[in-house]
Amino acid sequence: MLSESSSFLKGVMLGSIFCALITMLGHVRIGHGNRMHQHEHHHLQAPNKEDILKISEDERMELSKSFRVYCIILVKPKDVSLWAAVRETWTKHCDKAEFFSSENVKVFESINMETDDMWLMMRKAYKYAFDKYRDQYNWFFLARPTTFAIIENLKYFLLKKDPSQPFYLGHSIKSGDLEYVSVEGGIVLSIESMKRLNSLLGIPEKCPEQGGMIWKISEDKQLAVCLKYAGVFAENAEDSEGKDVFNTKSVGLFIKEAMTNHPNLVVEGCCSDTAVTFNGLTPNQMHVMMYGVYRLRAFGHIFHDALVFLPPNGSDND
């Protein structure tokens, strides 16, 4: 009895030490990757106002109508309060938005992915969207329900980008050799990228359903690996001044962190004026953002936007 319990204990100790080692190693690798991130990733910039003003008024109208964005939101039943908020707020500004859920939820309509695994959900959602809508939409935006997105700013960002080119953008992070777009900031794929992705989904050597041996690799990294085989590379989206437009944090968190990290300095500004996404919002905060972005305005300030993106006819869009 004693020898058994001692060997049991030895086993427990060995197991935990092994696990701790692996976690540390994993962190060290990512940490190392982040340090290089400043210098080596690809940047993509928003258009310059001067360039846009050069285009004629009619062409601009045509241009603003040519963007059709299909929004994929991956949800799970536990996200139901965020799901409700997202459903009532920013997703109304997508040309079409559909919710892909791990299982059927009675309260809201969704497309059942019948799996709990995020990467499998993502694959199935992309396949579904591509098969069904490849002719109707030219840009595909994927987000989690913790994200708030301003679709008009997304369209503005994509303005001079050709969807028949393989674009894969958002907030990009470098992890070792791999540059990937973080799912928390939202992922944008052009129709060409969707095409290439879908051609690889059936090939398990390139695009396995279960990547990673011991730890599960996050779904955004798996997507990047898959896309890399198809020659599609991640790019970090920035405005004309180099500020990130896809954000993995909320405004409040940005400000809090900036102030905590530099208590003695006056921090210069927070985020881009043409930001596309913020993440980490609560359902209530979604409603406040919606009000702040689309309704509240300071009297007497007129923003001469070069373009207007109108909602589709008959949409429930405020």
Add this chain to the structure above:
Amino acid sequence: MSGTAGGGALRLRVQEIHFREMASKSWLNFLTFLCGSAIGFVLCSQLFSILLGEQGDTQPNILHNDPHARHSDDNGQNHLEGQMNFNADSSQHKDENTDIAENLYRKVKILCWVMTGPQNLEKKAKHVKATWAQRCNKVLFMSSEEDKDFPAVGLKTREGRDQLYWKTIKAFQYVHDHYLEDADWFMKADDDTYVILDNLRWLLSKYNPEEPIYFGRRFKPYVKQGYMSGGAGYVLSKEALKRFVDAFKTDKCTHSSSIEDLALGKCMEIINVEAGDSRDTVGKETFHPFVPEHHLIKGYLPRTFWYWNYNYYPPVETLLDC
């Protein structure tokens, strides 16, 4: 001879059994070792995933059951060090046309005074100063004690909720004695209030500051013409300010009350200052006593909450309440 052979066989058998026992024992040991390592691994990974997992960061806002309660230092949230200059990247705004707003800034002069205290200067008032207060034509921070560095005016009172009315009286008196001719309208706000000055100017541009009138979120109980909620902030015309300060010199109004907004409202009625209608052109309220979430989300404030009985005007039930 057969005895020893028999003994030998027996010994062999015993040895065999012993051996088997040992083998099974070590097999068992091995099994338990494996089990143990598996469990240790799992436990450890769980621990790590909890430690590295995200922590929810929301502090729910407190609804006061008492309409005259104020947000004193309740939450005890860690206050933000440092400051932010939101206008640093103003090149993003270079196409913005602010002529109308600039015009109103010159035409409708507003002096803002912010009710604060020594403990809140660094916690709250500092952030008011960095943000909306910059859009006032003139801003003053009123505290019980003077602070030359901030700068804050010392009203020479004590701190505390029961002192609010007395502080308000002294603050308005100070403003009257030093800045009467520097503005047309005099706005009182707390250090946890956010004021959109451009919209306030738009509201006030339609009125004459020589008229005795004041604006805010109008509440109906206790005062016939209604009174303005303290939390939502209120703004007095120049004439209203003159009459208010005069009312204390001539004892028309009482000095002591523990309910600042109600007492001010009663005084306004006595000195014939009109309680104005601050609603926008579609009838929605523009002054809000709570944070946006409370007002934007349908059903956030329960129907039995005192708020619904206090509002002077009926709510406009459209998509949003603002």
